Amino acid sequence: MPTYAVSYTYDERVDVRDRVRPEHREYLRSLADDGLLLGSGPYTDGDPGALLVFRAKDRAALDALLAADPFAREGIVAATAVRTWDVVLGPWSAS
Numbered sequence: 001m002p003t004y005a006v007s008y009t010y011d012e013r014v015d016v017r018d019r020v021r022p023e024h025r026e027y028l029r030s031l032a033d034d035g036l037l038l039g040s041g042p043y044t045d046g047d048p049g050a051l052l053v054f055r056a057k058d059r060a061a062l063d064a065l066l067a068a069d070p071f072a073r074e075g076i077v078a079a080t081a082v083r084t085w086d087v088v089l090g091p092w093s094a095s
Contacts, residue, residue: 009079
């Protein structure tokens with residue numbers, strides 16, 4: 001399965017983000033338990049956002065996972081950048 005690096009940029013509605021965060025994290029935890037999410041977390045500097053690393057069957061499957069994220073549903077994700085990533089070293093690599 002391809003690996004995807006996904007970068008979220010959040011809008012400025014911190015109050016909404018704080019309210020929805022528990023549901024967002026529970027959703028991501030379920031994806032991690034299913035082996036689809038390898039890691040995720042917020043950026044600690046610069047614009048508000050996060051990096052998420054997924055394994056998905058294809059881009060359409062990834063897009064469905066992203067659309068189901070409670071942050072996306074609430075419109076908190078102002079921009080999403082997706083790149084296919086060839087992990088050659090480390091615990092996430094296929095070798």
